[in-house]
Amino acid sequence: MENITKSEKAQSVVSSFKNKMMRQTILSFGVCVHCGMCTESCHYYLATEDPHMAPAYKADRVRALYKKYFDWTGRLLPKWVGAKDLENDDELKELMDIVFGSCTMCRRCTFNCPMGVDKALLMRTGRAILYEQGIAPQGVLDVAKDQWETGNQMGISDVDYLETIEWLNEELQAELDDPDAVIPLDKIGCNIVYAVNPRAIKYAPQSLLAAAKIFYAAGESWTMSSKGWDNTNFGLFSGDNKLGAHMGNLVFDSVVRLEGKMLVTSECGHGYRATAWESPNWAGRDLKFPIYNFLEIMHSYVSTDRIKLDKSLNPYKVTYHDPCNLGRSGGITEEPRYLLKQSVSSFQEMYPNRADNFCCTGGGGAMSMSEYSKRRLETAVVKANQLKETSADIVVTACHNCVDGLADLIKHYKLKMKVKLVGELVADALVIDKMYKGPSIKPLPITEKTILVIDDEPDVVTFLSTLFLDNGYKTQSATSYERAVESLEVNMPDLITLDLSLPGRNGLHIYHFLKTTEEYKNIPVVFVTGINPDMPGQLDSRKFIYENKLPKPEGYIEKPVDKDLLLMAIRKCLDLKDK
Ligand code: SF4
């Protein structure tokens, strides 16, 4: 890309556009009557009241090309109908800002368009023509590269994947008090082949543990695959159908190889949509097995009494956030509500909901686009207001991406709410005869392991140190880069919890130092952070997670800290380090 001139780049984008026309896109390009009925559907517009954020205005920038090259009115009266070419680099950047940075492809506007214009499809077309020329946010390029090269969006190696499953087996056996309880791997001829979002392996193992408990309680015949296990698909967000087909094929091939009767995708909105509805087309596959989402499977277990739930085990007020790709685009709206009403003591609907729900603001790959974090959080005021009105303790969703998007906005708008997945609450409400020990965390043996807590807030240092001491670890602490280096010279810790938002040389400087220094680079690091990318001089931890300058941290926990999740992350990192 660097070797060609700007106009050549624009020319390539335009040529690419000409090749992307198909019936569906032509229809959506052709029928907008600019009635404006979609305007107030979009959280970008509602939050900013900026007319440039109106769906039709944004789509018009892509539509201008259609008018220029495919519509006769554009040839006769270009100015009148808004026909316009793409000429230079600045215009390409402007287009990137619109199609990647100003739309989460949530399709709420599509549902409110009387003409059925699918603006998310138009935005995806815009993304596709730019991405094909290497023009996209760095995070999107990096994640797509990871999916091509490693088969999963977090670049998790085969060894790390297998060791995490092995470690989770130990957790599962301890919680269920059953040495035979396992997450089956590569088992032939099972009823279900279960594919997951890599976040479940890397940063949220509790979600896979929850699924394993539910399958166990149901006596399900299920397996995971050692290859082709990622159900996410950046082909959907980048516009790259070839990547879409590649990721779909990896998962579909697993089901065929393992002779599974059905494919079940984990709680992941776009993963379900891409795998169930888009990838078979991108890959040109006529699948011989059905594809379900885990919500549908859990629903069938509970509604047929195959598993038993006790809602008093979750004495919380919860609300449900419909992920756009599951609710609006996937039609799965009642199953999660049914499950939550059986699993928790109090359920509060948020409004609007179901197909009319607002995006978590992290959709369309937005969480990987750190350059737009500020705008994303600004527009999140719409979602924050929705959440506030529920006064719920927990917002439950069915998508890992939504968990991240909601957690970010909850932190930004200082809401007192936790985020959980449906399966986690269902697992916590499970009643499994006498041998089930409930959702308690495995007691930790007294250990010689030392954790270095790096954080500048004394209250947090005290809280974390006490938590670790109470759970059998030794601790040391440091409040700055300099103190951390001194501490490392005196005593080598087994694990480090790291706050990124430190005065002076911040947490990323420390992380860089650790991962580029031979003697420290293998110490697992868990980010325990509450930084706000919106504040001047602050860092964006998500930029760090998605843009691979250094290896990803071994763990990532948002403040305010959930003790159980942090302990699980710590235990996972230490156990895997010992293997
Ligand atoms: S509602 Fe449909 S027809 Fe009306 S402006 Fe929006 S996209 Fe165009």
Ligand code: SF4
């Ligand atoms: S798809 Fe969603 S984010 Fe994009 S323009 Fe429509 S309402 Fe806005």
